[in-house]
Amino acid sequence: MIWPFDLIILTLVILCALAAITVRDLLACAILFGAYSFLMCLLMALMGAVDVAFTEASVGAGVSTVFFVAAVFRCTRRTRD
């Protein structure tokens, strides 16, 4: 592992997680979850688990983001709480 990369990615992961729970726009929240998944994928790749990283990239960052967007499309875009 290369620690500067690790530090940057972990910081971004925490930022993404905090932004995803504070943002009021659900579409932005879905995109932030996608970014979060992609950063987790980078972390897995850094640790040498390439198969897990591949799964995370395709399932987490790819298809589940599409599912979230499709669900937001079917309900209101802004949350009240």
Next chain:
Amino acid sequence: MKILGLISVMAVGWVLIYASLHFPSLGDPASPANTHVSPRYLEMGEEETAVPNIVTAVLADYRGYDTMFETSVIFAAGAACVILLRIFASRPRERYYRHVLTGVTLHVLGDRKIPEDSDAFERIDRLWVPRDRIIRTVCRFLIPFIQIFALYVVAHGHHSPGGGFQGGVILGASVILMAITTNLRTSLERIGEKTVALLAALGILIYAGTGALCLFFGGNYLDYGALAGLLHVQPVAARSLGILIVEIGVAITVMATMIAIYRNIASAGRMDEGL
């Protein structure tokens, strides 16, 4: 209530961090995971299964039961989505048509409709989004390559990262991309709802059927070496081929499940219009 939630989250977080301090460090040769089973897999894996990517060998051969039930879990998740979301009761028929040249929208009630192959009118969703020529053309070129890449990921899982799950997801994503760039009806014409349901079950059948076939030829369940006589190869090569067959089954189930979940979410279970 918010403060209570914050306190409980902090407490659980502290417990997790405290527990993770006692983990062996990354790549520690003395850790339990690296002393008991891993050396056996790493040393004997390629010899026993002829699969260079040990992850695939462990996933589909040594831990074949796990993967089979994981696939069943994905199938169950897709079935649950269909049961929860799919609405079979028909609502009052209404269709929207758009005159291509002038942009006038017709709202047609009842069973009357304009022929689907009409040049002057195109059927649109209630929430109409103008079609972008650039996006449609790019995706039209892209989708075949995405599908070829997905097949490569499935078939090349022996030698490189990848396998049934990832390949199936990418294959499903190509159909979802088609549904997004055109509309849900176009993708339903290409691959119907019943076909998707049958494919989801077929994948599991291939997986479980391969296992049962091994029983039939005198091996244990999912012991692909027993298929050597059927495939006319050495037992080691038969294990490699068995892994490939199983991965194809996983890919089919995962692809069909992803398509089914997407369609049910995007059309709110009505399968008529959607993102």
